[in-house]
Amino acid sequence: MSVRELVVLGTASQVPTRHRNHNGYLLRWDGEGILFDPGEGTQRQMLRAGVAAHDLNRICVTHFHGDHSLGLAGVIQRINLDKVPHPVTAHYPKSGQRFFDRLRYSTAYRETVGITEAPVSADGPLATGSSYELETRKLSHPVESYGYRVVEPDGRxxxxxxxxxxxxxxxxxxxxxxxxxxxxxxxxxxxxVRRGQRFAFVMDTRLCDGVHALAEGCDMLVIESTFLDEDIDLAVDHGHLTAGQAATVARDAGVRHLVLTHFSQRYSDHGGTSRSSEAESGGEFERQARAAGFEGELTVAHDLLRVPVPKRR
Known part of the structure; x- marks a missing residue:
């Protein structure tokens, strides 16, 4: 029986909190696993979530900011330590090749697995899996960033x-x-026609054409909502989205299940500028998403959560 689910490994943004690790998301799609944005600590979060290196077939990095990529070194070394027997492909912005090289060879280890490097430099199709096609669209962030979209071909x-x-x-x-x-x-x-399922992963970005193209018609959209709506000026300045903006995108795109994540530490109980507990701020993200008119299934993500991809209509 095929399994299609999202395993959330981390939900923080720039700074982790006591309850939120840096980013990390595994999409289980039938017999394959796609790891998105392995931030610092992802290897340990995989252990806590029951995810093995053998579960990984692809690694997709949206951009080279630390909270989305510093975990690459540990994950790649674990893939080699465990001698994963199948091919593993890494996708990432081509403009960040030097960062990928530094992370891949940050320390000495024995290479036992030939990881295929497949950098991204333009919108369009990237690869084909056992039952999906992987696409990408450019986003709007201070460094080059790409979102990813998994599309199952239509059947009968x-x-x-x-x-x-x-x-x-x-x-x-x-x-x-x-x-x-x-x-x-x-x-x-x-x-x-039996419409194929669609999944999109959208991280650090302002509103742009790429966001809408990735979200269009998705069964599940995982999207950053770094800020609440009252901090929209901060979102624009730093190249991020608010909860209301993310939900509006999902509403207009006909998304069935919206997963909000990548939350600023300012809304956590981490200390300093904290304004509410994480539970309370999570409720505010949900409230603002609903206020924006999104009526589908909604999840405000937390670490180690498992979210099934909606069944076909």
Whole structure:
């Protein structure tokens, strides 16, 4: 049975708190695992979440700020230490190649796994997995940043009443699926389009065309909401989104399940400029997202949370 779920490893932004680790998100998609933005401490968070290096097939880095990439060194070394038997591919902005090289070879270790480097330099398709296509779009941040989108190709759903009406049964059902027609009956006559699932991962960015393109029609959108709406000026200045902006994007894109994450430490119980407890601020992120008109399923993420990708309609 296929498993499609998001495993949240960390939800902090620039500064971790007592309850929020730096970023880290694993998407389990059937038999593959895509690790997004492994920030500092990701290797330990994987252990706590029951995620092994063997679960990783791809690593996708949106940009080279520390809270999104400092964990690369440990994750890559763990992949080699555990001698992962399958290929692992790393995607990241090509402009940050020097940062990737430094992190990959930050200390001495024995390389046992050939990690394939596949840097990103433009919008469009990146790769094909066992049951998905990986796409990317450029975002708007002080350093070059890209979001990622996982798209399952559309399929066909067989319709029993139409099969019966056309006398298609037994082995001919499989045959018409393979060949497209049987005895003059077309596949389109006895089936309908089964839309593939879509997942998008959007981190540090202002509102831009790339955000909307990534979110369009997604079953699940994981998106940064670093600030609350009253701090929108800070969001714009630093290249981030507010809860209301993220929810508006999801609303307009027809997103089914919105996952808010990447929260500023100013809303935590970390100390200093704290204005509320994490539980209270989490409620405020939800309130502002609902006030923006998003009516779908909504999750304000916390570390070690598991979120199933919505079932097909």
């Amino acid at each position: 759903r067989m319709l029993p009443d139409r099969l019966a009406a056309h006398g298609i049964k037994g082995p001919d059902v499989g045959r018409i699926q393979r060949e497209g027609s049987v005895s003059g009956v077309l596949l389109e006559d006895v089936s309908e």
